[in-house]
Amino acid sequence: MTIHPLFPNVTDRETHEFFEAAAEGRLVFRACNACDHALHPPTAHCPYCGAWDTAWRNAEGTGRLHAWTTVTHQIHPAFPAPYTLVVVELDDAPEVRLIGHMDGTPPLVADMPMEVWFQALPNGPTLPQWRPAA
Amino acid sequence: MLxxxxxxxxxxxxxxxxIGQTAFARDSGRSVLSLAxxxxxxxxxxxxxxxxxxDGIVRADVDTVTPYSLAAALGVNNLSYWGDTGPGGVAPCMMMGLAIGAILSGQAKTVIAFRSLNGRSEARLGGSGQRVGAETxxxxxxYDEYYLPYGLLxxxxxxxxxxxxHMLEYGTTAEQLGAVALACREHANLTPHAQMQSKPLTMDEYLSARMISTPLRLFDFCLESDGACAVVITTAERARDLRxxxxxxxxxxxxxPPDRRAGMMFPVVTRQDMTDLGGRRAGETLWKRAGLGPSEIDIAxxxxxxxISVILQLEAYGFCAKGEGGPFAASGAIRRDGSLPINTGGGHLSEGYVHGMNHIVQAVRQLRGEADMQIAGAETxxxxxxxxxxxxxxxxxxxS
Known part of the structure; x- marks a missing residue:
């Protein structure tokens, strides 16, 4: 049996642009046009100023490593252990943190610079991923 | 906040x-409705x-037994109020609020609150085997599309x-996490119905157990249990005359929490302070409502x-300062002879995991003075x- 990875729903009305941008090699986040506050997870309404005027913005694709965990107990066939989940805080918008998947047990240090790369899943959508900055 | x-x-x-409960087991061999x-x-x-x-039944949103099904199975003929709350393990405490609201507003006189699950044999909550074969x-x-495809499951x-x-910011250690696991295990060892009653746990065993997801090891995780708990709530006046x-x-x-993020569990990673719990705000309101504070709490x-959730809650509810939950736990304060004995039947870590409901049953046992590991003089x-x-x-x- 072929084990398919867990494909994200890329048609959600609130988040589909994130995956569409990733397929084009761009990292985006939602922000409020009225008060400039980043909104993540993205919402159509800005809870900080009350505006409905929110839009997707391009991110530089760099960030800092905020936290990580190495999963040593496998619970899903598509994710063989060990692997490491990283939580990266965007340099452009510290209010936004995104997840990345790294194979094995890479050497990591808190606050180290990270950079985005784009993983096209076979026969599936593209995920922004993260690795230590070159 | 009020x-x-x-x-x-x-x-x-x-x-x-x-109060009532079934046995806690790895495989009940029965339906969740039968357990409830x-x-x-x-x-x-x-x-x-x-x-x-x-005349009233309340439940957790994730329970597959509905109030109506339970009423049917029990033979309740006067069901006029029902409700559910959550999410998940947040539910049991909020069920007490639903029951109070129904009773004090005249919508019900006697409310059953329950949680029933085959959490090991049928619907494991730990993620094992879930979502295999899902298309997307x-x-x-x-917002799970931001997390599950990466393997955050x-x-x-x-x-x-x-x-x-918490370790990076406050220096919390594995031994301090272990102190929580050991305290709960000691309490389970003195509680006959606890799933880990016959299994003592040492710090060496805790530290040498296999890693699951760094920095958490096997005994940092609660049990997966089959079982059900239920409680009956009515007015204080009427309860006084009962058995x-x-x-x-x-x-x-x-x-x-003040840093609000849409979604369920995973978006906590985006909170600026990942270890600040909604429980801190709940506590601030709770102490005003109850008319007392953490220093007047005998057991928890x-x-x-x-x-780690115990350490974070010791801080959130004001038993110690932010960042000091680890040393507080390791001081012995949370053990049966400490200043704040916790999880006095063994808790989810060692008694059984009935998604918070066994904690309410245990609280009632202690305050009645009928617990297996009774804390003398416990009044709150x-x-x-x-x-x-x-x-x-x-x-x-x-x-009184």
Whole structure:
């Protein structure tokens, strides 16, 4: 049996642009046009100023490593252990943190610079991923 | 938060009159409806009431047994109020709020609150085997599409990230997490029905157990259990005349963290302070509603899905300062002879995992003076619900 990875729903009305941008090699986040506050997870309404005027913005694709965990107990066939989940805080918008998947047990240090790369899943959508900055 | 503590109309107006539970096991061999029925009948018997007294039933949103099904199975003929709350393990404390609201507004006189699950044999909550074969994941307001496709799949992995931040920021250690696991295990060793009753745990065994998701090891994780618990709630006045000593519901409060993020559990990783719980806000409201503070709490049943969740809640509810939960736990304060014995039946880590409901049953046992590992003189007990994405809490008090 072929084990398919867990494909994200890329048609959600609130988040589909994130995956569409990733397929084009761009990292985006939602922000409020009225008060400039980043909104993540993205919402159509800005809870900080009350505006409905929110839009997707391009991110530089760099960030800092905020936290990580190495999963040593496998619970899903598509994710063989060990692997490491990283939580990266965007340099452009510290209010936004995104997840990345790294194979094995890479050497990591808190606050180290990270950079985005784009993983096209076979026969599936593209995920922004993260690795230590070159 | 309520500015005026007197705005809460529920203080000591309602009581838990009866408690019931099934055995906790790895495979009950029975349906969840059968388990719920047994727990509810035992709770009614304990209170000296019958199914004819019941007119309300509340449950957790994730329970597959509906109030109507339970009423049908019990033979309740007068069901006129029902409700559910959550999410998940947040539910049991909030159920006390639903029951109080129904009773004090005249919508019900006698409410059963229950949780029933085959959490090991049928529907494991730890993520094992879930979502295999799903075409896509997330969407529809869950925001899981940002997390599951990366392999962030479970509560355990999420709490592992929170534990790592707590270690980075405050120097919390594995031994301090282990102190929580050992305290709960010692209490289970003195509780005959606890799933880990016959299995002592040493710090060496804790530290040498296999890693699951760094920095959390096997015994940082709670059990997966089959079982059900139920309690019967009615007015304090009526409870006074029933079979067992009354245990009053002094206050109930939920709370959301100030850094609000849509979605369920995973978006906690985006909170600027990943270790600030909604429980902190719940506690601030709770103490006003109950008319007492953490220094007046004799014992606590803290939601221990993981050891780190206990440490975070010791801080959130004001038993120690932020960042000092690890040393507080390691000081022995949370053991049976400490200043704040916690999870006095063994908790989710070692008694059984009935998604918070066994903590309420244990609180009532202690305040009645009928617990297996009885804490002498216990008159007040804090119970907390699941720590993500919001918090929930109750203060129970022995009736004078």
């Amino acid at each position: 500015d005026d503590e007197t705005a809460f109309l529920g203080r000591d107006k309602c009581a838990v009159a009866g 029925t047994e727990a509810a009948l035992k709770a009614l018997e304990d209170a000296g009431l019958t199914v004819d007294d019941v 994941v997330g969407g529809f307001g869950t 479970s509560a355990g992995q999420t709490f592992a990230l929170m534990a790592q931040r 067992k000593p009354s245990v009053l519901i002094s206050g109930v409060a939920g709370g959301a 049943q803290l939601y221990d899905c993981f050891t 007990c804090l119970v907390t619900g699941g720590p993500l994405p919001v918090g929930s809490s109750v203060v129970f008090r022995k009736a």
